[in-house]
Amino acid sequence: MQVTLLTTDEVADLIELHENAGRLVVIQDSANEVIYNLEDGDASEKVLINTACGSYLIEA
Known part of the structure; x- marks a missing residue:
């Protein structure tokens, strides 16, 4: 599992x-x-959590 902190522009993209x-x-x-x-469309799962404190992309 990988967790990445994203910028506002990355979230929008x-x-x-x-x-x-x-x-x-x-x-x-x-x-x-x-x-x-x-x-x-692949086997990996990606979840984007967008909060007021930050945005995170979780990839499994």
Whole structure:
């Protein structure tokens, strides 16, 4: 498992890329955080956690 701290621009790019490809799934959306499942079509799983304190990409 790999955890990466992302900048605001990196988060925007990831969301836009996956949204345009139809591979963005919002798992949870609350006042404090948004959690996305990023589907790339391979066996790996990627989760983007976007909070007010920071954004993290978790790859398994």
